[in-house]
Amino acid sequence: MAWGRRSLGLIIAALMAWLLGTPEALSASSIKDDETVLFFPTSAYLDHGATAWAVPIHGWIFEPEEDSIWRTAVVEQMLRSLELGREAVGEDLFRQRAAMFLVDNERGKRLEVRIGGREFTLPASEPNGHFTGTLHIGRDELEEDPSGAWVPVESVMGAGDRRRFAGMVRFLPPEGVSVVSDIDDTIKDSNVADKQELLANTFMRDFRAVPGMAGQYGRWAAAGAAFHYVSASPWQLFPALSSFLDEKGFPRGTVHLKTFRLKDRTFFDLFTSSEAYKIAMIEALLGAYPGRKFLLVGDSTEKDPEIYGAIARRYPTQVKHIFIRNPSQGDQDRERFRTAFGEIPEGRWTVFRDPAELGSFGFETDQ
Helix, strand or coil, X not given: CCCCHHHHHHXXXXXXXXXXXXXXXXXXXXXXXXXXXXXXCEEEEECCCCCEEXXXXXXXXXXXXXXXXXXXXXXXXXXXXXXXXCCHHHHHHHHHHHHCCCCEECCCCCCEEEECCEEEECCCCCXXXXXXXXXXXXXXXXXXXXXXXXXXXXXXXXXXXXXXXXXXXXXXXXXXXXXXXXXXXXXXXXXXXXXXXXXXXXXXXXXXXXXXXXXXXXHHHHCCCEEEEEEEEEHHHHHHHHHHHHHCCCCCCEEEEECCCCCCCCHHHCCCCCHHHHHHHHHHHHHHCCCXXXXXXXXXXXXXXXXXHHHHHHCCCCEEEEEEECCCCCHHHXXXXXXXXXXXXHXXXXXXXXXXXXXXXXXXXXX
């Protein structure tokens, strides 16, 4: 099927010109009435002296541009150029999901946040509108031990501004079991191997859960596991993915996605290989929680076996088990898995098709 590269190239050129020509604040300023703050779920960890909680905060400041005639025209052209079809419900979904890629990112904004009864000012937001900062709260400063709890974090707005932007941070104990889960083709049917189908499933169709995975994750969560969703999907899809996780009954967890700007790339680069990115994100989790045991759950459609195998060899005492969903379940992948998991005992990795095969296997801390 034709991709309409020439038309899409013109769209991207227009987007870049608009983005480059948009005035961006170079100094800190307050959040304006037409700007939105979106918090991403993170997890706090005890510092190595166990005297204070390190609390990562991550979010995004942007202007939706909902009434922009220019944006509407670009979305229409994009829909035609990608040739993804004209399904009735799909067209509405496309407009909704594509809109997050066309927002006006707010650079140089300083946000004040409140968590645990204390207020902090975060570093200024970056050119992509994202703000990050790690707060440190002494354990003796808290009236109650927050270990294991999800604690709200919210913006502190200016005088007269009654808006409330809020997110959640989980104060994760230094010991226990964490599940690191991929999203596409692991818990959500995406068909990554077929790029045309991948784009259709991402922008035009309701997200479909892999049967049985929410129930399996729910059983692990009931047994005490924490969850970290690490994916090559861009942050612009966070609202849709967050709704998917909630609606399909997946346990709440931290979310780790990929930074993507149309100013730097095109839609064809949305789901390019993210091996280095995923390794860095998972290693950051392992470093923050050296006393926790990790289950790594992915699929065989891209590089999860190789990524997880490399991590397990580097962190043999922390990576407890690897689970790979293999939709084809064919013998042709057998040699690939043996290579990917070389030097890792066979009892510490499992290839499955039906989540019912997993049961509670791999969760018990004495294995």
